[in-house]
Amino acid sequence: MPNVLGYAEVRGGELRKIALETTSAARALADSLGGEAHLVLAGAPGAAAHAGALGEHGADVVIVTEHAGLAPYNPEALTALIADRARSGYAAILVGASARGRDLAPRVAGRLKAAMLSDVTTLAYEGGTYIATHPTYAGKVHATIHLTTSDAPAVISLRAGAFSAVSMPRSARVETVAAVGDPNAARVQVTETTSADSRKLDLAEAPVIVSGGRGLKAPENFKLVEELAAAFGNAAVGATRAVTDDGWRPHSDQIGQTGRQVSPDLYVAVGISGAIQHIAGMRSARTIVAINKDPEAPIFKVADYGIVGDVFEVVPALTAAIRELRAKA
Amino acid sequence: MKIAVCIKRVPEMDVKFRIAASGRAIDESGLKWDMSDFDGYAVEAAIQMIEKLGTGDVVVISLGPDAVQEVLRKALSMGATRAIHLKAGDVPFDSFSIAAALAAELKDGGFDLIMFGKMAIDTAAGAVGVMTGEMLDLPTVHACSKLDIANGRGTARRELEGGAEQVTFALPAVVTIDEGIARPRYPSLKGIMAAKKKPLETRPAQLGAVRVSVAAMALPPERSGGRIVGEGAAAVPELVRLLQTEAKVL
Numbered sequence: 001m002p003n004v005l006g007y008a009e010v011r012g013g014e015l016r017k018i019a020l021e022t023t024s025a026a027r028a029l030a031d032s033l034g035g036e037a038h039l040v041l042a043g044a045p046g047a048a049a050h051a052g053a054l055g056e057h058g059a060d061v062v063i064v065t066e067h068a069g070l071a072p073y074n075p076e077a078l079t080a081l082i083a084d085r086a087r088s089g090y091a092a093i094l095v096g097a098s099a100r101g102r103d104l105a106p107r108v109a110g111r112l113k114a115a116m117l118s119d120v121t122t123l124a125y126e127g128g129t130y131i132a133t134h135p136t137y138a139g140k141v142h143a144t145i146h147l148t149t150s151d152a153p154a155v156i157s158l159r160a161g162a163f164s165a166v167s168m169p170r171s172a173r174v175e176t177v178a179a180v181g182d183p184n185a186a187r188v189q190v191t192e193t194t195s196a197d198s199r200k201l202d203l204a205e206a207p208v209i210v211s212g213g214r215g216l217k218a219p220e221n222f223k224l225v226e227e228l229a230a231a232f233g234n235a236a237v238g239a240t241r242a243v244t245d246d247g248w249r250p251h252s253d254q255i256g257q258t259g260r261q262v263s264p265d266l267y268v269a270v271g272i273s274g275a276i277q278h279i280a281g282m283r284s285a286r287t288i289v290a291i292n293k294d295p296e297a298p299i300f301k302v303a304d305y306g307i308v309g310d311v312f313e314v315v316p317a318l319t320a321a322i323r324e325l326r327a328k329a
Numbered sequence: 330m331k332i333a334v335c336i337k338r339v340p341e342m343d344v345k346f347r348i349a350a351s352g353r354a355i356d357e358s359g360l361k362w363d364m365s366d367f368d369g370y371a372v373e374a375a376i377q378m379i380e381k382l383g384t385g386d387v388v389v390i391s392l393g394p395d396a397v398q399e400v401l402r403k404a405l406s407m408g409a410t411r412a413i414h415l416k417a418g419d420v421p422f423d424s425f426s427i428a429a430a431l432a433a434e435l436k437d438g439g440f441d442l443i444m445f446g447k448m449a450i451d452t453a454a455g456a457v458g459v460m461t462g463e464m465l466d467l468p469t470v471h472a473c474s475k476l477d478i479a480n481g482r483g484t485a486r487r488e489l490e491g492g493a494e495q496v497t498f499a500l501p502a503v504v505t506i507d508e509g510i511a512r513p514r515y516p517s518l519k520g521i522m523a524a525k526k527k528p529l530e531t532r533p534a535q536l537g538a539v540r541v542s543v544a545a546m547a548l549p550p551e552r553s554g555g556r557i558v559g560e561g562a563a564a565v566p567e568l569v570r571l572l573q574t575e576a577k578v579l
Contacts, residue, residue: 011491073489075471079463099489103471106424106456110463115425115540118454131544136452138342141355143452144545145422157456187468188498191484195492202490208578244508251474251509252488257342257450258366258508266578276343283552287576289568295557302554304576305568309561317562321569325579 002035005090005153007082008054008062009098010043011073012195015050017205018096018158020057020165025123025158026094027058027166032125033091036060039172040082044071048174055172057165062172069183072190073100077183079107084180086112090153092130097157098204099252109155115147116155119261121162121284130154138257138280160204161263161284203255206236208266211255211282213240215271215292215311219248224315225270231322238262240278256281268318271311274299291315330385330478332375333440334409335431335458336368337420338393338400339451346548353543364400367446369513371506375444376408376514378478386410388438392430392534393420405524406516412527415534422452423541428460430534435465440501442483447472447505455505462503470496474509 006026008019019039026037039054041047042065051062065081086093086108093112095105097119109116117123120132130147147154203209210232212225222237229235239249241256255262257280267285272278274290274297282288283302290303291314300306307314340360347356364372372389379385389404391397392415401412415430435443443465445458462469474493475486484497485504516524558564558571572579 072494075469099472099487102455103459106428106458106460107463107469109425109456110428110460113425115423116456116460117541118424118456134452134454135549136546137340137346137355138450138453140342140548141346141348141546142549143422143543144547145541146544147541149540188470188496190494191497192495193492194494200491204490241508250488250493251507252490252493254508257453266572266576280342287572287578288552288554289572300555300557302552304552304554304556305571306555306557307559307561307564307568308557309564313562314565317565318568321565322579325569325573 002033002091004030004033004035004037004092004094005082005086006037006039006094007096007101007104008039008041008050009096009100010041010047010050013044013046015053016098017165018098018101018160020053021160021163022094022096022158023054023057023059024166025163029092029094029123029125035091038063040085042070042078042081044068051172051174055170056167058168058170059172062174064174064176065179067179067183070179072193074183074186075104075107076186076188077179077181078104079111080180082108083111086153092154092156095155095157097159101157105155105157112152112155114152114155115149117145117147118157119159120156121159123156123158130156132156138276139283140280159261201234201236203236203238203253203260203262206234207264208232208235209238209262209264210235210268210270211238211240211272212243212270213272214242222248224311228268228315228319228322231319231326233326240272269299269303270315272299273297274302330379330382331388331440332378332385332442332444333388333390333435333438334368334371334375334404334444335390336372336400336404337365337449338362338391338397339365339449342450348546348548352545354546362396362399364403365446365449365451367448367450367506370508370510371444371446372404372407372409373511373513374476374506377511388413390415390431390434392427393417398529401529402524403516405527406520407514408520410527412529414529414531416531417534417536421536421539421541422543423539424454424456424460426536426539428457428464430536431457431461432464433535435461442478442500443503445505447507458503458505465503468498468502470498470502470504472507473504474507476504476510
């Protein structure tokens with residue numbers, strides 16, 4: 001049966017953008033296989049409310065599992081659930097490569113003895129082979145990879161932002177299934193969750209990202225970056241590795257080869273020199289703006305627009321201009 | 330306490346890569362190689378655990394051609410006890426077959442803790458560690474930024490989108506290591522001398538069927554950046570105009 005199974009990520013009771021991206025990618029892949037797109041929607045009671053949105057983004061079937069033990073990220077319960085469903089016969093399993101998806105997808109592949117493609121930015125199916133692009137070597141080399149399998153489904157994780165969520169006038173059939181095993185009996189138990197400010201936009205989802213580097217000179221000066229992000233109204237705050245290594249910002253804010261890879265519409269780099277490590281994480285942004293006092297900084301080579309100047313003068317001026325613009329709109 | 334750390338030899342990233350004549354790999358000539366960053370953090374964290382306990386073994390394992398023995402020797406010179414080289418002509422681009430080969434080696438090793446870097450910085454797939462944990466059917470925690478082991482149990486911190494979580498699990502277990510745990514030490518001269526006498530075993534990697542292959546490698550198009558709008562705060566109005574009318578992002 002050439003159907004595609006996708007995982008729709010729910011976090012904090014909310015359907016994430018990457019869930020819609022995964023759904024639309026599953027739709028496109030199912031169309032090339034001549035099959036259906038089925039999405040696993042699992043979470044605390046209430047998760048079923050998101051089934052409609054998945055239908056509107058291309059799902060034929062939404063498989064709903066509600067259980068209080070699925071409220072936090074529960075990789076063992078999700079692996080059991082997805083693998084159990086997959087055994088009924090699927091050609092491919094798609095998982096969005098969020099921090100959770102990067103953990104979940106290889107578990108599912110290991111459980112199903114399935115070959116896997118990780119963090120792909122394009123995906124096609126031709127003549128029995130899955131063909132995907134995977135950025136490697138700090139984003140400086142793009143590998144075209146082929147997966148051919150007959151004995152198990154292909155497990156493929158999708159880079160956040162690389163696949164568009166496409167709305168379409170459809171509605172999905174909803175199936176309700178019970179959790180597989182006891183979600184509360186996971187061998188790895190979450191004892192404490194610290195959530196970031198829930199008003200804060202996630203780096204993977206924000207259309208605009210304002211990032212700060214060492215050029216800000218001290219952790220308290222990050223408020224310049226935060227104020228600019230607030231002025232945009234739809235921006236998340238990122239940081240370089242130097243800054244997260246020094247503890248100015250949490251590691252989860254790090255954008256770069258060893259941190260998060262992001263593709264926002266607009267990326268504003270404040271006091272960032274542009275080390276290769278950093279550029280690997282943001283080079284796929286649609287538009288890049290750099291503000292740095294050193295005209296020779298490598299960030300200017302990748303920036304669409306650069307301002308050479310003191311971040312302590314330029315950034316407040318930009319914040320004021322964006323505020324004024326939005327006040328008029 | 331017996332700890333295994335799986336490490337990968339990778340090229341330095343701070344270079345302009347060229348594509349090999351085959352069109353399916355990078356041109357490796359002239360590249361410098363080292364242990365992958367995250368694997369270095371894992372080796373350091375493992376050695377620190379053993380040092381704190383005053384007893385135990387750190388076994389480092391690497392899969393690939395003979396050249397991977399360089400990074401195994403480096404880990405031994407940092408303080409690992411012994412090394413295992415799983416010999417393969419090339420490292421396949423297939424996370425599953427690598428994980429299967431590692432799981433086959435680790436299965437009966439009697440390890441209390443099996444550690445990986447959260448990803449290799451060259452291929453950046455980040456799948457092998459977790460997949461190996463699944464194959465071994467052990468509690469598995471991905472991307473730990475803190476890790477404590479005591480009384481047969483582990484506690485770890487993971488950073489996720491929108492927050493962090495603290496988890497607890499029983500040993501034996503598999504963990505992959507994120508930044509923030511430990512900065513790898515530089516091998517001392519004494520360590521380098523001692524490493525020469527430490528055991529390094531070699532056996533063939535049991536990769537099984539390889540189902541993923543590289544059809545092509547290519548350099549992505551360069552961004553056509555480099556346009557300086559102006560200097561200082563005076564350039565802000567022009568930047569805003571360009572963002573509105575040209576880039577159309579405002």
